[in-house]
Amino acid sequence: MNTIFLPCTRPTIDPDTFFPATPEELAAAQAVCATCTMTTRCLADALRAGTTDGVWGGVLLERGQIIAQKRRAGRPRKSETVAA
Structure with a gap:
């Protein structure tokens, strides 16, 4: 049987x-995931299980949705707002 090394299970993480x-903090989590060979399965398993939050397979989930990037708390910058 082959043993699969999962970087996220290291005792130092x-x-x-x-x-x-x-x-x-998102970048730090994604850096750990970048060293893993199981990212696709990790994300697929999280989505299948109905996981709503966290970094899975290097992808951020918030309220069950995939989020492209983590924004800082507070109001968005004027450059990030869309004109009405």
């Missing part, structure tokens, strides 16, 4: 890493 509050 805090599980809270995968529930980021800032863009920098």
Whole structure:
């Protein structure tokens, strides 16, 4: 039987890493995922299980939706707003 190494299970990795509050924390989680060969399966399993939040397979989920990037708390910059 082959053993698969999952970087996210290393004892030096805090599980809270995968529930980021800032863009920098998201980048740290994605850096761990970038070293893994199971990212596609990880994300697929999370979606199949109905997981709503966290970084899975290098992808951020918030309220069950895939989020392209983590935004800082507070109001968006004027450059990020859409003119009505």
